[in-house]
Amino acid sequence: MRRAEGPLFWAALAGASLLFGMGAGGITNAVRAAPTATVSINTELVRTALKLRLPKTAIGAIDCGRFGGLCEVVAGATLFYVDRGARFLMIGRLYDMETRSDLTAARLLELNPDLLVTGAAGKRDNADDQPAPAPVKAAKVDLSVLPPGGAIHWGPVNGPRLIVLSDFACSYCRHLSAELVKLGARIEERPISIFGAESRRKAEAVLCAADPAAALHAAYDGRPLRITAKCDVSGLDANEAFAKQHGFSGTPVIIRADGAVIEGFRPADQLKAFIDGGRA
Known part of the structure; x- marks a missing residue:
């Protein structure tokens, strides 16, 4: 969202229907009165209310059919959520607790394929509210420093080799x-704990399992x-140090056999x- 909406705009958002009078209020009432089954196809009412309340924000796609009582709104590279009356606005991450998936992160990556997952939702730090620039990272890395x-x-042992820095909570x-399975690649997966202590616990459990590959897919x-019994997990510390050294703060990170990232x-x-040598 752009701060150009005005310095008092966000403070006044909860009472926006009073500021914009009966025009926005009538639209709000129409949306609320619509049956739940039809709200998902009646997004133009939500769009009209948003235009009244956020006149300087370019609104893209609106989806009111998949998130209970919330509507997902795309505004450039940003996502936010509103109720079906477009009165209450939420900026943050929406999680599906049944599937254990981060719906906001998934949608952001769909909209911006080169966007890092970690911290992507809701972080903006300049006056135009554009995504903060990612830190400069190595285009190529030295894989020889990683221990076995x-x-x-x-x-497949004869598949093309890729090294993947990952987190089982990602x-x-x-x-x-799943895409790597389709590709038939031979993967050297190196967990790093982007999401904290629970991620580290899972990484240790997978690494120390009798069948680490099977445990990896079970974790996902x-x-x-x-x-199982404890094992040497110092290699996980080496993975963490490697990621930190090269500025990798999100997952996944995919590395080719020649070190390209x-x-x-x-x-x-x-x-x-x-x-095959391209940029992907």
Whole structure:
């Protein structure tokens, strides 16, 4: 959202219907009166109310059919949510607790394929409310500094090799693993704990499992991980240090055998182009 709406705009948002009078109020009432089954196709009423309340914000797609009582609104590279009366506005992340997925992050990456997942929703720091620039990262890395420990190997042994820095709590890493299966790649997956202590616990459980590759897919599927005996997890510390050294603050990070790097989810066809020497 743009601060050009005015310095008092956000403070007054909750009472916006009073500021804009009966025009916006009538639209709000019409939306609220619409049956729940038809609201998802009656987004023009929401759009009209938003135009009255956010006259300087370019509103893109509006989806009121998938999020209970909320409507997802696209405004440039930003997502926000409003109620179906377009009176209350929320900026932040929307999670589906049944599927354990970050719906906001998924949509942001769909809109902006090169956007890092971590911290992407709701972070803006300049006057025009544009996405904050990502820190400069290495275009190529030296893989020889990574120890053998700390990696889970999976996929066909004769497949093209990719190294993936991931977090088992990252929904994009889960989606990426499905694309890598399609690709038939040989993966050296190196967990890093972007989402904190629980991510580290899962990484240790996977690494120390009797069958780490099977445990990896179980972790992505949300299945319980069997706790086994302790093992050497110093390789995970090396993964963390490697990520920090190169400024990788989000997952997934995909690294080609020659050290070339791309960040974020990519579908199988783009991964194939990357493996073949392209930019993906």
